[in-house]
Amino acid sequence: MFVRLQRGESIQNFNVWVYDNNGLVRGSGLYVDKSGIACNHHFLLPKDGVAYEFLSGEYILQIYVEQVDEKIKLIFDQKLFLSENQQKEMATANAGTYFDWAPNTQNYFSHIDIRPEKNKELNDLIKKLTEG
Secondary structure, rough: OOEEEEEEEEEEEEEEEEEOOOEEEOOOOOOOOOOOOOEEEEEOOOOOOOOOOOOEEEEEOOOOOOOOOHHHHHHHHEEEEEEEEHHHOOOOOOOOEEEEEEOOOOOEEEEEEOOOOOHHHHHHHHHHOOOO
């Protein structure tokens, strides 16, 4: 399983796949029976030095799977939009953009989620102690 993200002429594959099964498991295979399966999926860049910067604009998200003894198959594609504000927030290490499905409009709506600082009180104390 992998994700392909396209913005304009730029295409990036996120080919490292992990899923949540009471802890993150690196995806090398997943059996899905007729009743299906539900879990959180995470797609990451390979560790070959490739960097990816999320820029504002329209994206096409595509999800591909490879079933046993079959060719790679596109199973999902969706247009998404990233605003300039979301781009700026994501440039920090403390923010991410989430796209939530709204079934009544058949569309994804995005919002920024800012990760709280760990040990904020301790960091504030250290800052006060080291100031002048």
